Amino acid sequence: MTANRVKQIILVGMTIAVVLLIGGSLLGSLGEPQVNDRLQLYQTDLLLQATELRDPNSADEVDLGVAQRALLGDQPLNDALEQYEKVRQSAAANLDKFEKQLARLAPNVELETESAPPAVSSLADTAETKQVRNSIQQQQLLINQLDLRIGILQAEQGNSDAALNTWANVNDANRTTSQNSLSKTATVLTGLWSTPPRILPDAESLLQRNLEGWFRYRALSRLYQLQQRSDSLSTLQATEQEIAQQTIVKLALVGVLPTLGGIAGFILLIGFTVRRLLRKPTDTPEDLSWQVPWTWETILQVLILGFFLVGQVALPLLLGGLGFNFSAFGSRARAVYTLTYYLLMAGTGLLVLYLSIRPYFPLPEDWFRLKGKRNWLVWGVGGYLVALPLMLGVSLVNQQIWQGQGGSNPLLQTVLEEGDGVALTLFFVTAAIAAPVFEELLFRGFLLPSLTKYVSPWAAIGFSALLFAVAHLSLSEVLPLAMLGGVLGYIYTQSRSLLAPMLLHSLWNSVTMLGLLILGSGNG
Incomplete structure (x- = not known):
């Protein structure tokens, strides 16, 4: 040979x-999730922040007309709720899939919870089992985080009963130690929108720690109103307005500029296609091949x-x-x-x-x-x-x-x-x-x-x-x-x-x- x-x-x-x-x-x-859902949620959060933009000379929201509808849509809160619920459904489906996978890998092992930490089972865990356990915990954490936000969206649309049920899901779920803070935050939110309202002593710190962006501002605004803290509420609203103005610029950069570039590209594509179709039969395409010695x-x-x-x-x-x-x-x-x-x-x-x-x-x-x-x-x-x-x-x-x-x-x-x-x-x-x-x-x-x-x-x-x-x-x-x-x-x-x-x-x-x-x- x-x-x-x-x-x-x-x-x-x-x-x-x-x-x-x-x-x-x-x-x-x-079996791995895409980053697209997370990207869409980040853009949704920007849209929500932009909805808070108001006329500095008025207490009313700024009427941006066509520009507002183009950037934010006609019903931004409803659109945001639909987006969050869609991602929540996907996360729940992933959680179910991982739990079934764990059941096949370790049929006699219970999931780790605060009340039932792993004992003998951890000794028998393979690398694959540990990875599946970690995926389950990540999906549970994501679902709880999403439920906190979905509840706030529901409450802001006047559907407090649905919001209370959503936050109850966080409290009723099996929680690991790392998610206990989210459960407490759900309890805080439940108190703020209950009738009559209930305010926990550490409510503000929990909201600051476990909520971000528009959701944090809405929850803190509700808290300050109930506590009648007008100075804190005014400072919060001023900060919110500053961020809303910045967000409009960000939305334009993320959405409008790529759209304009896409339109220009579509025109170029149409022009190129027409040029190819109108090429005379006598025209011959260039030889695109290379001389390859190997x-x-x-x-x-x-x-x-x-x-x-x-x-x-x-x-x-x-x-x-x-x-x-x-x-x-x-x-x-x-x-x-x-x-x-x-x-x-x-x-x-x-x-x-x-x-x-x-x-x-x-x-x-x-x-x-x-x-x-x-x-x-x-x-x-x-x-x-x-x-x-x-x-x-x-x-x-x-x-x-x-x-x-x-x-x-x-x-x-x-x-x-x-x-x-x-x-x-x-x-x-x-x-x-x-x-x-x-x-x-x-x-x-x-x-x-x-x-x-x-x-x-x-x-x-x-x-x-x-x-x-x-x-x-x-x-x-x-x-x-x-x-x-x-x-x-x-x-x-x-x-x-x-x-x-x-x-x-x-x-x-x-x-x-x-x-x-x-x-x-x-x-x-």
Whole structure:
């Protein structure tokens, strides 16, 4: 058996192993919640804060007319209640699923509660059982937090009976020690909206600790009114007005600007489509293929060895063996870990790429060019605008398919809840600079052109986009990321400049992170 044949067998074996690992990771993400529901709730909270904007010369709410309806809707409280109840239903379904899973894993074990802490059962817990227990506690905590807010929305709409029943759910649920404070908060809220009202001694501190944003202000306002603390109520209302004014700006940045960009992108997309349809029969499309000197073995070697095995297997095992635990890190250390991990993965992947294609130097024309045949800036910005309406349409379909499941990039949730400026800067560098440079070099700079040796350029765009999406290891993100990868591949084949997809990729990640920061900043 020749050395080349042995190499081929090893590559095929590694490919099969990677496919199984990636498949397992994708299936594992199926049971994980998406971050989309949480994002929608953050935006809902901003909308609620904006409803408190009032005319400084009047006690009445500001009549913003068309602008108000465009930003807040006709019935913002009702819309917010529907959104919260939808997320609550999803959380309850997840809780039921996890409890059934625990029953299969440990049929004779009771859930941990304050009255029944685990004893012998904890000794028999496997890693999977502990993970399921943790998921159950997280879902219970989320449901209790949602019920606190749903009750306030119901009370503010004049449905006090429904609110009292909702808060009773928090008190009646099995609570762990970490959730006891939420139960006390539910008791405080019940007292505030009962007839006659009852005020607990530590009511204010509990409301401050366990409620955020609009919900905190509504509860504190009710408390101060009952206590007849006019000075505290005036200070609260002044703060609320200041935040409401800031929130209007945030809503415009989060909602209006992307909408305008999407409209511009839709116009560009229509114009491009019409231009293609009106092209004269004598016009011939450009040859989009590359001259590829290597074979499929080099392609597999770069992808399987340089990207998947190193990034998804070797580095996690190495860092885990050294005792690194991502979840145990503090905010800044977690950000340093994320950036360091990505740079190690990118550096190793690019080294494998370089060593794999070095025997074919000098490379044919158009390989890894930064300045191509067309203006990379125009193609990058234009591609971003076109991607906006396409991604919106795909995301709407995607939500119907996965119904809040399928996992999400953990960095999204981290950025959404992060408050440290240094950590956010490091996360931003990872997402907006490191990721676009490395991923575009690999998937558009190397993979897409290499595939044109075996398939048409359009098929190469599709295959490279699909692998790009799968590499993110979240099942629910495969469809939208494949669409984004398709746009990235198209503008690269047209511009022949890697700067164009790098710019588009960076714009997409940057705007996404800025949106998360704006949403996360509205819940103080």
